[in-house]
Amino acid sequence: MNTKQQETALQPSSAGPAHGKTAAVLSVLGMGLGQIYNRQYTKGLILLLLEASALFYFVRNLGHGLWGLITLGEKEQGMQKVGKLTQLVPGDHSIFLLIEGLIVLLAFIVFLAVYILNVKDAYRVGVARENGRKPNNIAQTIENIKETKFAQALLTLPLLGVLFLTVMPILFMILLAFTNYSFPDHVPPAKLVDWVGFGTFKDLLLLKSWSKTLLGVLGWTIVWAVVATVTTYFGGLLVALLLQQPFVRLKGLWRTIFILPYAIPQIVSLLVMRNMFNGEFGPINQYLAYFGLEKLPWLSDPFWAKVTLIIVNMWIGIPVSMLLILGVLTTINKDLYEAAEMDGASPFAKFKAITLPMVLFSTAPILITQFAGNINNFNVIFLLTGGGPINENYQYAGSTDLLVTWLYKLTLDRSLFNMASAVGIIIFIIIASFSIYNYRRSRSYREEDMIQ
Amino acid sequence: MTHRVSFARKLFTYIALLVLAVCSIYPALWITMSAFRPGTSLLANSLFPKDFTLDHFRELFTTPNFPYGLWYWNTLKIAFMSMILGTTVSTLTGYALSRFRFKARKTILTTFLVLGMFPGFMSMIAVYIFLLQFDLLDTHAAIIIVYTFGAAMSCFIPKGFFDAIPRSLEEAARIDGASHWKVFTHIMLPLARPMLTYMAMTIFTGAWVDYIFARLVLRSKENWTLAVGMWDMVANFQSSNFTLFAAGAILIALPITLLFIGLQRLLVEGLTSGANKG
Numbered sequence: 001m002n003t004k005q006q007e008t009a010l011q012p013s014s015a016g017p018a019h020g021k022t023a024a025v026l027s028v029l030g031m032g033l034g035q036i037y038n039r040q041y042t043k044g045l046i047l048l049l050l051e052a053s054a055l056f057y058f059v060r061n062l063g064h065g066l067w068g069l070i071t072l073g074e075k076e077q078g079m080q081k082v083g084k085l086t087q088l089v090p091g092d093h094s095i096f097l098l099i100e101g102l103i104v105l106l107a108f109i110v111f112l113a114v115y116i117l118n119v120k121d122a123y124r125v126g127v128a129r130e131n132g133r134k135p136n137n138i139a140q141t142i143e144n145i146k147e148t149k150f151a152q153a154l155l156t157l158p159l160l161g162v163l164f165l166t167v168m169p170i171l172f173m174i175l176l177a178f179t180n181y182s183f184p185d186h187v188p189p190a191k192l193v194d195w196v197g198f199g200t201f202k203d204l205l206l207l208k209s210w211s212k213t214l215l216g217v218l219g220w221t222i223v224w225a226v227v228a229t230v231t232t233y234f235g236g237l238l239v240a241l242l243l244q245q246p247f248v249r250l251k252g253l254w255r256t257i258f259i260l261p262y263a264i265p266q267i268v269s270l271l272v273m274r275n276m277f278n279g280e281f282g283p284i285n286q287y288l289a290y291f292g293l294e295k296l297p298w299l300s301d302p303f304w305a306k307v308t309l310i311i312v313n314m315w316i317g318i319p320v321s322m323l324l325i326l327g328v329l330t331t332i333n334k335d336l337y338e339a340a341e342m343d344g345a346s347p348f349a350k351f352k353a354i355t356l357p358m359v360l361f362s363t364a365p366i367l368i369t370q371f372a373g374n375i376n377n378f379n380v381i382f383l384l385t386g387g388g389p390i391n392e393n394y395q396y397a398g399s400t401d402l403l404v405t406w407l408y409k410l411t412l413d414r415s416l417f418n419m420a421s422a423v424g425i426i427i428f429i430i431i432a433s434f435s436i437y438n439y440r441r442s443r444s445y446r447e448e449d450m451i452q
Numbered sequence: 453m454t455h456r457v458s459f460a461r462k463l464f465t466y467i468a469l470l471v472l473a474v475c476s477i478y479p480a481l482w483i484t485m486s487a488f489r490p491g492t493s494l495l496a497n498s499l500f501p502k503d504f505t506l507d508h509f510r511e512l513f514t515t516p517n518f519p520y521g522l523w524y525w526n527t528l529k530i531a532f533m534s535m536i537l538g539t540t541v542s543t544l545t546g547y548a549l550s551r552f553r554f555k556a557r558k559t560i561l562t563t564f565l566v567l568g569m570f571p572g573f574m575s576m577i578a579v580y581i582f583l584l585q586f587d588l589l590d591t592h593a594a595i596i597i598v599y600t601f602g603a604a605m606s607c608f609i610p611k612g613f614f615d616a617i618p619r620s621l622e623e624a625a626r627i628d629g630a631s632h633w634k635v636f637t638h639i640m641l642p643l644a645r646p647m648l649t650y651m652a653m654t655i656f657t658g659a660w661v662d663y664i665f666a667r668l669v670l671r672s673k674e675n676w677t678l679a680v681g682m683w684d685m686v687a688n689f690q691s692s693n694f695t696l697f698a699a700g701a702i703l704i705a706l707p708i709t710l711l712f713i714g715l716q717r718l719l720v721e722g723l724t725s726g727a728n729k730g
Contacts, residue, residue, distance in 0.1 A: 099581045150632040151552030158545045159560070161601030164582065166567050169575030176574065242468055247457050256713055257473045260480060263712035265661040267679050268705040271686050272483045275694065281495040283482060315475065323716075376571060378664075408573050417577070424574045431569045439565060 023126030027119045034122025038129060042138040047118055054111050058104070065104030068097030072179065072193050094193035098175065102168050110163070177201070177421035187415060200418045210419070213395040213406075214426075220306075221402045225374040228313045233367060235314050236321020237359065241351075243322070244329050255326070262319035270383035273312050274299070277384075302399035305385050309400060313380050317370075328362045329355070368438040372431050381405045403427050480705075487698035494694040508699035519674060520681065520700060526592065527677040530666075531659040533596045538603030538655040539648060546610025547636060551622070568605055576668055583669060590671040598669075599659050606651070613647040614640065650718045657708050678704050 019038070027034030032047030073092025080089045125135050136144060145153055177200055180186045181193045204210050243254055261269065276282050277298035285295040298308045332355065340350045360367075381387060387401035387409065396414050397406045403423055410420035482499060487508055489501035512520040549561060579598060580589070588594035622635045630638070641648070663679035670676050676684075682704060685697055 096581060096585075099578055100585070102578075103582070103585075146631060146633060151548040151554055151557075154544045154548040155560070158541050158601065158604040158607075161541070161597075162564075162567070162604050165579060165598055165601045166575070166605060167563075168582070169578035170567060170570050172578035173570065173574035239472060242465055242472075245457075245465060247462060248465060248469070254469055254473065256716070257476050259713060259716055260476045260709070263709045263716075264480060264705050265657065265708050267661045267663055267682065268483075268701045269479060271682070271697075272479050272701060274686075275494055276479060276482065278494065281493075283496070283499075286495075315479075319476075372569075404571050404573075407571060411573050411577070417574075421574050424571050427571050428569055432566065435565070435569055 019129040020123050020126035024119055024123035027122035031118045038125045038135045040135050061104045065101040069101030073097050076192050077189055093188045095188050102172055106168055173421050173424055176417050177425055179418050181417040183415035200422045204422050209395050213397050217397050217401055217403055217406050221375055225371050227310055228374045229371045231314050232317030233321050235318040237325050239322045240325040259319045261315050266379045274384055277308055299385055300389050302389055305400050325359055328359050332358050365438055372434045376404050378404050483698050483701055486695055487702050489695055492693045492695050508695050511696055512699055523676050523678045523681045530592050530595055531656045534599035534659040535652050535656040537600040539652045541600055542603040542607045542651055543610045545604050545607035547614055550611040550614035590675055594669055603655050646718055653715055660708055
């Protein structure tokens with residue numbers, strides 16, 4: 001009903017002065033002018049001040065920002081004769097220019113959006129005046145915002161933060177993949193960076209040394225994600241089944257013990273594991289030696305390093321699955337089991353026909369989330385093996401590197417930023433396809449507006 | 453209906469549970485024992501040392517070029533501030549996106565979902581330069597700001613929680629004349645206590661253990677957090693002083709571990725409600 005009233009208010013009346021149009025035109029000319037015309041002086045002045053400061057900022061920065069975005073700088077740093085001395089003259093810093101350009105551009109888009117809102121507001125209030133309503137004073141305006149624009153008011157600050165600290169960096173990252181920003185020839189401030197279009201992707205996919213690494217690392221990433229997800233899931237299922245048997249005493253205590261690996265911060269537990277699996281002095285190999293077995297190259301052999309990763313990941317991941325599945329198990333209707341027993345079903349048959357389908361059904365979305373999470377499982381790889389052992393066939397990647405740790409190395413160790421960005425985009429495409437598929441299937445998406 | 457469970461099955465179950473328990477506890481026990489063991493070596497003859505010593509803990513707080521106490525304080529400060537601000541931001545965002553219908557809503561939700569899928573490292577460089585522009589590098593404020601707005605991205609958990617609260621509840625209050633703000637603070641927030649606790653816990657622990665971003669931004673040693681310090685220790689000293697590492701590791705892990713165990717009931721709720729966040 002409320003919106004209907006507003007809509008009729010938006011129809012300009014045929015008689016009387018055209019306040020709506022006048023106010024709108026005035027506020028196009030200058031933010032706040034329309035509001036002042038509408039006798040909303042405080043609001044108008046605030047908007048006018050806002051525009052003044054924005055103009056001050058954009059006049060100084062917008063042109064330079066756009067120039068920087070397009071050219072990424074033109075003047076290279078170099079030795080120049082200044083008077084009699086030859087000295088180092090700083091050139092353009094392409095990457096700073098790129099980011100400054102992005103910041104100015106995003107700020108300008110925000111400013112434009114505010115400007116459009118300002119015109120709309122002036123028009124609406126003007127039309128309301130035509131219909132003989134008195135414009136709100138500032139106190140009423142604030143009250144009005146609290147009632148009808150509450151959500152927008154709550155979201156303004158978080159969205160601005162997300163825009164500059166998440167969106168801007170991601171745009172920056174995507175753009176980098178289309179430049180030649182890389183060590184050693186194109187690293188500012190010494191050298192300029194240029195746009196190269198799809199050149200980086202071409203290199204990554206077609207140059208033998210790069211494509212071999214990409215395929216190798218991608219292959220292991222997929223194998224890792226599948227094995228890591230499956231082992232922790234079924235491990236968790238087994239532990240949950242063991243624990244929920246009716247005769248087991250002290251369930252709470254057992255559960256608390258089993259959660260321990262998940263509760264310890266990974267930076268600590270993984271660094272500890274790294275010591276435990278130490279090939280020379282680690283306790284695991286000490287025990288093996290004690291039982292007369294051969295010491296194993298847990299972290300130094302490519303194959304064993306992968307095995308170690310899977311084992312340690314199970315140690316961390318099983319508690320999570322166990323908790324989830326314990327939760328699901330309590331929701332299964334007991335009658336189903338009783339009915340099955342009447343028909344003389346064996347425990348295994350009951351598990352296959354009732355427990356497993358029910359658990360799989362309710363945890364399927366989480367399973368896919370975990371799979372996507374494992375593709376990006378940085379901690380386990382980085383803290384345990386650091387991607388090692390070294391693989392000579394690879395371009396800057398070790399035998400156990402995932403795409404995401406390879407990306408890290410390309411960025412922070414090798415300064416091959418453009419290549420890293422291209423890899424980042426590939427990771428994004430993989431994760432996004434799984435997640436979007438998952439999200440579309442999930443209840444919360446389909447039933448989104450049913451709660452109303 | 454009582455069943456007779458065979459003795460063999462009981463025995464097998466308890467043996468399996470016991471083995472699992474040992475596997476779960478062993479690393480924690482081993483590192484704890486190492487922290488109390490005299491000497492510096494990783495190599496040990498037995499799990500339980502013959503003599504217990506507190507030297508390594510004392511050393512942590514007295515070694516001049518290894519300001520562990522200062523790092524502890526830094527970490528507490530950063531984690532606590534991020535927790536308060538981050539929980540506020542993510543709850544407000546989640547609430548606005550859950551209970552209100554406005555034009556840009558679907559767009560914002562989809563955008564958040566997609567943004568969450570980018571790997572973070574490349575964007576860290578941009579954030580780094582952004583912070584440099586505003587002269588915020590090597591400050592705790594920068595870290596807190598980034599963690600806070602990073603938490604806005606995890607608004608799907610509060611959103612999922614608020615989605616489940618029936619409309620009738622707030623409609624009744626609105627009819628009685630309560631403002632949106634009053635509905636939010638007097639009805640929604642008290643109901644949301646478990647979710648708030650979960651969010652606060654995840655943000656706090658996230659800040660407590662982050663070593664990648666913190667290492668990038670915090671340049672000088674006296675500004676470091678525990679995680680950065682420990683990471684540095686492993687990179688530089690660990691082989692020479694393993695027992696000191698063990699003592700440091702325990703002091704980092706203990707508060708978080710106790711927090712998790714104390715709040716484990718919340719874990720399941722958080723895990724399941726966050727399941728659709730992608």
